[in-house]
Structure formats: C-alpha cells, structure tokens
Amino acid sequence: MRPAIRSDDGAAEMARLAGSLADRTRAAFCLALLDGRAWTAGELARHGGVARSTATAHLDRLVDDGLLVEERQGRHRYVRLADHEAAELVEHLSARAPQPVPVPASLRDATKHAALARGRTCYDHLAGALGVGVTEAMTDRRLLDGWTLTATGRAWLVDLGVDVEAARAGRRPFVRSCLDWTERRPHLAGAIGAALCRRCFDAQWVERIGSGRAVRLTPTGRRVLSASLQHEF
Amino acid sequence: MRPAIRSDDGAAEMARLAGSLADRTRAAFCLALLDGRAWTAGELARHGGVARSTATAHLDRLVDDGLLVEERQGRHRYVRLADHEAAELVEHLSARAPQPVPVPASLRDATKHAALARGRTCYDHLAGALGVGVTEAMTDRRLLDGWTLTATGRAWLVDLGVDVEAARAGRRPFVRSCLDWTERRPHLAGAIGAALCRRCFDAQWVERIGSGRAVRLTPTGRRVLSASLQHEF
DNA sequence: GGATAACTTCGGTGCGCGCCGAACAATCAG
DNA sequence: CTGATTGTTCGGCGCGCACCGAAGTTATCC
Numbered sequence: 001m002r003p004a005i006r007s008d009d010g011a012a013e014m015a016r017l018a019g020s021l022a023d024r025t026r027a028a029f030c031l032a033l034l035d036g037r038a039w040t041a042g043e044l045a046r047h048g049g050v051a052r053s054t055a056t057a058h059l060d061r062l063v064d065d066g067l068l069v070e071e072r073q074g075r076h077r078y079v080r081l082a083d084h085e086a087a088e089l090v091e092h093l094s095a096r097a098p099q100p101v102p103v104p105a106s107l108r109d110a111t112k113h114a115a116l117a118r119g120r121t122c123y124d125h126l127a128g129a130l131g132v133g134v135t136e137a138m139t140d141r142r143l144l145d146g147w148t149l150t151a152t153g154r155a156w157l158v159d160l161g162v163d164v165e166a167a168r169a170g171r172r173p174f175v176r177s178c179l180d181w182t183e184r185r186p187h188l189a190g191a192i193g194a195a196l197c198r199r200c201f202d203a204q205w206v207e208r209i210g211s212g213r214a215v216r217l218t219p220t221g222r223r224v225l226s227a228s229l230q231h232e233f
Numbered sequence: 234m235r236p237a238i239r240s241d242d243g244a245a246e247m248a249r250l251a252g253s254l255a256d257r258t259r260a261a262f263c264l265a266l267l268d269g270r271a272w273t274a275g276e277l278a279r280h281g282g283v284a285r286s287t288a289t290a291h292l293d294r295l296v297d298d299g300l301l302v303e304e305r306q307g308r309h310r311y312v313r314l315a316d317h318e319a320a321e322l323v324e325h326l327s328a329r330a331p332q333p334v335p336v337p338a339s340l341r342d343a344t345k346h347a348a349l350a351r352g353r354t355c356y357d358h359l360a361g362a363l364g365v366g367v368t369e370a371m372t373d374r375r376l377l378d379g380w381t382l383t384a385t386g387r388a389w390l391v392d393l394g395v396d397v398e399a400a401r402a403g404r405r406p407f408v409r410s411c412l413d414w415t416e417r418r419p420h421l422a423g424a425i426g427a428a429l430c431r432r433c434f435d436a437q438w439v440e441r442i443g444s445g446r447a448v449r450l451t452p453t454g455r456r457v458l459s460a461s462l463q464h465e466f
Numbered sequence: 467g468g469a470t471a472a473c474t475t476c477g478g479t480g481c482g483c484g485c486c487g488a489a490c491a492a493t494c495a496g
Numbered sequence: 497c498t499g500a501t502t503g504t505t506c507g508g509c510g511c512g513c514a515c516c517g518a519a520g521t522t523a524t525c526c
Binding site: 010014022031094146 | 242243244245246247248249250251252253254255256257258259260261264299318319321322323325326327329330331332379380381382401407408
Binding site for chain 3: 040041042052053055056057074075076077
C-alpha cells in the first residue's frame, strides 16, 4: 500500500540480522556455540529440543545472515560462530537480557551449573569464577589498570609464554571486558583474553570437563597460576 | 505438546531482547535515536512511516525490554536510548548488518548524506570523516597506540580541557573503537570518546546542523584541532 | 550390495504480530 | 469554553514463520 518512502538507514538489514537471534531455538543454538567449537546439526537439534528438519531451517538462516559458518564433512554438517564479532554480539545480547530463573531443576542440573560457574570458556576466553579470579588478581598486581594492560602486565604475559605480539597485530580490540552471567563481574576478553586462554590450553593448565563449556584447572595449572599471581586458585 | 525440557540458558530472554530490534520499524527508531537525543513518539512515527498508534505499541515494547527510557512531559512522550550499552548494541548490530543500497534517491538525500558523512555524532562520540580524522591524527601523533591511550595522549586531552579522570571513573570501557558505516574505518568511542565529544560541544568547537545527527566544525574548532593535532581539518 | 545414520526437502497447520483507522483521553493555546 | 495537537486503546485483518512428520538424498559401515 504505502509506497516505500521511509527514511531507512539500513533499518531493514539490521532488523533482518536481529531477527536471526530473535527466536528461542536459534538463540539457544548460538548460546551453545559460545563454547567456540563446532557442533553438528543433529547435536544442536537435540540441544534445542526440535526436530532435525527444523534445525536445518534455522541453521540455513543463521548461515545466510553470516552469524555462523558451516563445514561439511561426509554426512555431517558442522557449524560454528563465524568470528569473534559474532560471538561478541551474542555475548552482549545475552548479558543484557534479563537473567533466567535461577532455580536448578534437579541435582544433576545443579552440579552441572556449579561446574560451569567455577570455570568455563566464553567463546575464546576464560569465564566463570576462574576467569573473574584471574582478572581480579591481575588488577590487584597492577598487571591491568582499568582495562589497559600495563608494561609489567605485558612482561608477565610474555613470561607465561603468551604471544602478545600476535594479539596486538589484529584489528581486534586488544583488551576488552566481558560481563559474566554467574559472577556478575567483568573479566578479561578481547585479543589478549583469547591469547591467554589459548596458552592455558596449550600448556595444559586448564582442561575441558566432558563435552561442554566447563573447564577446570589442572594441578600444574593451579600451581603455575597461584605462584605467578600470588593468589590461591 | 513437547514438555519444556530444553536446555535453555536464557535463550528465551535473549530471543525476546533480540526481537525488540528484529523489526524494521523498531530498528529505524533505534537508529534514529543513535543521535543520543530524545525524540517524541510522533516524530518517530513520522520518521518510520507508520501510524501513531503503531509507534505507541513499538515504543511500549522497546521500553519494556529496557532498550529505551521514556520521560513524559505534558502531552509529549519523549524516549531515548536507555544507556550507552543499549547504544552499543544497536551500533554493533548495524555495523555487522549488510549495508543498504548506496544509491541516493534524490539530490536532497545526497546532500543530506554528504553532511552526515563529513561529521556526525554516534550516540555520544564523534563519527563520520571528522571522527575518523581525529582518531587517525591521534594515532599518527602517538596519542593513541592501538586502542590504548598513551601518556602523551592523556596529557593532550587534559590540555584540551577534557575531564579524563571522570571518564576513567566509570566501569565503562575507557577506550573503545566503533566502526563507521560511511568511512568503513574505526574511530574513537568509549568513555574517552564521549568525554572528548562533550568537550567539543561545550567549547563550541563543533555544532549541530539542523535537527539530525550531522555536525560541523566551527571556525574556532577547526583552528584549535588543526593546530593541536598538526593536521588540516 | 544392503542396512544404518545424518541431513534435506516438502506439504500442511496454527499462532504471533505488525499494521491501520476510528474512537477516546489528555494537554495546550486562544 | 472551543478547537487543535499528541498520544492511547481497541477491533480486525493478513502475512510471515516456527513447527512437525514423512519421504527423499547422501554418506558410512559391514
């Protein structure tokens, strides 16, 4: 009816992108993919509680809109978040959304929740009590000042074996804060947060628990971090 | 049908929030509000090309979801973005969305677009060629290094009369980059970007053109910035 | 080759929601 | 008080889309 004379500065495109995340099932997919790994379509369908055919359509949409990328291997369709900016979009959205009811339905859920609260990954950096603890210890020791890496902080990271130069190279924000949904406190993200996390996995200071996002410190990791940050982990 | 046994880590809440931005009209409202000022419901209805009753419903939704806050004055309903985080969400979303067709429909639109491209505000900081120019000049003079404010940069800001301490105080990221949709290059945002922008308005170095987001340098502003950054504005 | 498993395609169903216009309410100006 | 302006409420319309299940396709295993 009404001719298309709206002042539209890309509103339609933006609405389309937001629409990708505006569905409960697709949102659940993206939150699951925040662990930074690739999931198969079937896994996501089960996780989201929908039929496989429904999951297929949702994944088509998310890939079309550039939030996910896919990789076909044999009869499997693997998808993951397209890049760290897509992950940040999901993070920001979920951080700002009202928290779900904090009632653990069962003992099984409760222990699972507790493991996630202790330590987990948030796309590509450490989160949960572990991530927040590291961040606060770094701040206490003046390795971080506000959200700026100090000179001593830089030296400390190099000493740990973190590739600081590579992290600096990208156009990605160097240091960024990310709000934690269990701790309600900010923790270290951005290129440096990712580099530190990668180093922790490479050196086997942290390891995954099962197949989810939950992680735990290894004995070595606990020793290294506690000594290095003069803080009990 | 199916009982509610989904593993839902707040997916419904997140989808609900994304849904607020997943409508062309509501998206247009939020993009308009990126100028950081308060608009009346009627202005937004006209801007979005919808009936007033439709705008009312949309504003109800956006306020409910916490993206907008409202203030009633007499028969007017003023709304603005709730806070800088809401603004950042809109920014990120619009920056990632595919760009709209770059065809200016009329001469009127073309000149309007050109003014926006030269200089404008992006919620609370400077954007367009002006914002990008300032940021790149600061980088050239080593006032910014990557996305870190250097010691000389800090001194430079204090010298200009920017309240750096106040900007540091908040929990908000100190320095942040924001991707420009005309220049396709990052420019200075975050608490420091906002403080610098505020100073520019207070000192009348920049002024608004008409009622939109477009701004221009005043003669004084041009002189001050050109001298201070050794760069022709 | 046949059986199984992962995914896709297609038809069909039903609900959600964006939209309008008309009537109503509240405010302001003369 | 009267008329104009701004915003809200309500009824109704129609499209879009999330969902499922059944049948079809492609790959893997024995």
